[in-house]
Amino acid sequence: MKKIYVLSACLLVSFVALAQDKIDPKLTEVWEPKVKKVVPGHNNSAPSDAVVLFDGKGFDSWTGKNDTVGWTLNADGSMTVKPKTGGISTKQKFGSVQLHIEWKSPIDIINKKGQKRGNSGVFIQGRYEVQVLDNNDNETYSNGQVGSVYKQSIPLAMASVPTGEWNTYDIIYHEPEFDKKGNVVKKATVTVLHNGVLIQDNFEILGPTVYRGKPSYKAHGKAPIFLQDHGDLVSYRNIWVRELK
Template sequence: MKKLLGLMVLSAVFFGCKETNSAKVEVNTQVVSKMIKEEPTKPEETEIYEPVPPKVTVGENGVPSDAIVLFDGTSLENWIHVADSSAVKWLLNEDGSMTVKDKTGSIQTKQNFGSVQLHVEWKSPAEVQREGQNRANSGVFLQNRYEVQVLDNNDNDTYVNGQVGSIYKQSIPLAMASKPSGEWNSYDIIYHAPEFAMSGDKLVSGTITVIHNGVLIQDHYELEGTTEYIGWPKNAVHGDAPIQLQDHQDNSRVSYRNIWVRALD
């Protein structure tokens, strides 16, 4: 019994010393950490001089000097039809815009893109025809998969996850900021592409921010997957892909102008 009590006392002393030493180590670590991250006392201690950001100037129509101009009103050479890669049959207008030619098919850029800053200007026709999803319906697709809806919603109700400025069938816009029918709208879109593992699993979801006529309507929305007309979003692995403008096949008569993009990869 005495031996047992003696062992218990020794154990208590041993573990007590161990805990004390551990506490000292923790205190010492905190002291060292504090010394390493000591509060700066001079302004230059928190000043960084490299890397120097590249200089970007803004030119005519607000186009940045490092942007790729996809459409400036002079030609349709940067675009092809989605279905067969043929020359674009949409209408090139004298005012520097292009208009969807009904039932000729959607168009896409010849060049592939990943993460981008995209500027697009669009308008519905002044003469109002049809209603709901059949009134001036088009869309801007990032990587041919993720649609920002274009639609004339002026006095024209529809399902809100399919209205103008929605991420189609996924995200309702924070506001409806459209100009009156027949006037030019602008979309400024910040898109970060999803990332996939070699196995095909999605590692990081894509995100979309949309500013419509200066109003934030999609705030870093995390994509669930592709924007499907029927069914749930899909997440098949993909890389860079074209930017697409939609022909909705319903005489939408939507026009586009001043389209440029800056790669963010």
């Protein structure tokens, strides 16, 4: 009986394979919708469909405390936090995005420790923080170190370049969804590559970043991207987003 069963199974497989060979392959070809053409960036330029938020020429896309930007515009095409002037936000509001941003810690902070060393943050929709920090030979709590979703998700790796060199974050963010009563029905998610290394893998964000206690969602729509003034001379450059529908 076992030999008959094996033989029958083999015949069935052969019959299915023969039947599939007779299927017109065009039946499984999909031609619509047409795929949008995007020209990739070269030499640190943004892709053709990106919204350029900072290219070193000025603060036209940004606002800050009292509707002004107090940060320093540098000759090398970067900008640097000016402590006590406050963080800066994009004038444009965004939902789901692919965000590219480059940052570096100041070289003269090597004697500082923990959270006092090159601290800043990229807040997506003004409320969900990906931590910026210099953790080279500088230990801090794991869910607050560089590349963490602050106080929520420990990064999968610490992929920083040496202090004073430029780091890159490439962030894929999908905004949360809320019902008519304001209850979250789909949490936000974030994927982060730090210098090309995957450090957050489609993490489901628990709610807006909080320093104390547990986060909880409140309904919101599109909102600005916010860069934090934490009192350290962190620099940023080459910032662009692609809106994800």
